[in-house]
Amino acid sequence: MMIQARRRSAALLVALAVGAVPVAAHAAGEQTAPTAAAHDAFKIVSLGDSISLGYEPGVTRAADIYGYADRLYVNALLHGRAELANYGALGLQSAGLTRLLAGAAESRKLTADELQDYSAYDPAAKAQADAVAAGAPALRDSLADADLVTLTIGGNDFAALVRDLVGKTDADATASFEKTFDEKLNNYAEQLQANLRTLHILAPQARIEVADQYSPVSKIVGDAMYAELNATIAKLSAKLDELKNSLAAEGVAVDIVHIGGAFQGKEALYTHFSPVFGVTDIHPTQAGYETFARAFAAPVWPEYTEVAPSDKAANPAPTVYIKGKLLTTKNKPQLKSNTTFLALSDIAAATGAELQWDNKTKTATFKQNGREVKLAIGAKTIVIGGVKQALNVPAYLQTVGKESKTYVPLAAITQGLDYQVVYQAKLHTAFINS
Incomplete structure (x- = not known):
């Protein structure tokens, strides 16, 4: 017993x-x-x-x-x-x-x-x-x-x-x-x-x-x-x-x-x-x-999923699930100052948010369900619903293969769009849900 x-x-x-x-x-x-x-x-x-x-x-x-x-x-x-x-x-x-x-x-x-x-x-x-x-x-x-x-x-x-x-x-x-x-x-x-x-x-x-x-x-x-x-x-x-x-x-x-x-x-x-x-x-x-x-x-869900821990040594940035789906991308997630960054196009694709890019000001705008999030490369602030908020680590450009990709802070964008962000330290995995 x-x-x-x-x-x-x-x-x-x-x-x-x-x-x-x-x-x-x-x-x-x-x-x-x-x-x-x-x-x-x-x-x-x-x-x-x-x-x-x-x-x-x-x-x-x-x-x-x-x-x-x-x-x-x-x-x-x-x-x-x-x-x-x-x-x-x-x-x-x-x-x-x-x-x-x-x-x-x-x-x-x-x-x-x-x-x-x-x-x-x-x-x-x-x-x-x-x-x-x-x-x-x-x-x-x-x-x-x-x-x-x-x-x-x-x-x-x-x-x-x-x-x-x-x-x-x-x-x-x-x-x-x-x-x-x-x-x-x-x-x-x-x-x-x-x-x-x-x-x-x-x-x-x-x-x-x-x-x-x-x-x-x-x-x-x-x-x-x-x-x-x-x-x-x-x-x-x-x-x-x-x-x-x-x-x-x-x-x-x-x-x-x-x-x-x-x-x-x-x-x-x-x-x-x-x-x-x-x-x-x-x-x-x-x-x-x-x-x-x-x-x-078993009485709650028809299937049970065993989520394996992510190898933190091999992948400093956590594994990410968005709306229950494992994020798979050729643009490898990055970790900077304990902040997880993803290519902005990957966030837009995974969430289904509308993405607008202003090349002149290097500003990305995400829109979904009446909410709007704006941030510019290098800026130390993010604008959520028209209100400026401090940003610990700004967006930046990174070369991926032969392309330059804009990397943005994952939690800042998704929480700004009113998503729940949960990080499970034991699994080194983030779960993001609308």
Whole structure:
């Protein structure tokens, strides 16, 4: 099962705690965009335990986290504007989730101690949970506008049961499981049902998806114990299917995302758990999080796209997707002073904007949907809707083959035309949507 370790990498936890207050949109660009009219964006809210957070052992920077929620966000960006708010909390249990949702319903800031007992956790883990708990009012707002809510919860509920297995023989372990599992499962299902009812109230427009559990244990524990663990996972999964049907009768629609079966037989590939080498952390690997993302995406999109990271060393400028399509051009994107530049003709072609060129003043004008952006080669300002704004790095001429091409700052132009610009640092890729 998804049992979360209580002692974690302090460096990572500090990084997570600093940036733990959930932020709905991760727009990135070198220029400040003008105030835009409201747009329909696909809004994702991920909440629950450290699986939703995307935790992995050994990661030392929050920027290196790339979990299932981040992958869902990328797939949403391939379909249009999107926003992600992640409220995953390290060590969160079902009872803690109940209190977090109650705080959200009351629009009341909480502390980690008000969620659950964090005394046995690393102080930095508690700090991260504190930040999530304090964001309960923001969670209320995020859920009210959400299109998709994803939830992972329960691994920490079963932690004590799994810890009791340590050092026991197969026969003893099996007896222990059979004696206590049903009671814990019923308690878990009862709390989950109540939490899903609350989520339905707080997120009335959203598709709600909840993952079942997985076992990180491979056949190294012996055939009997391996079979028992997976039979337990199957039993839990069936219980959640029953819960789904029960909630449907109440008018509460929920999707159960089946992870347990996907992990079976691939535990060594999909989790970090490796007792032979002394690794007891059971969190998913990148391959495991990819499996989570595909499972969560399946009810939403007919196809899932795995976007590979761009090689930053070989290509300093990021890979660019515009309106869900990979930008391919013979005019190689350039990076200057941390600003991405594209040939102006490529931007016009990819966005469909009207492009006018004044050769006398060396000025390019982009027009689309009633918006107008002007900039001249070498100018340190850009004119958006008739208003001058400072430009960090001006447009310039560059020789491409035997031609001179005008290169312009990508974010400044697209944001001026009222596009959403999102840069995913982990992928070194920009996603631009109208």
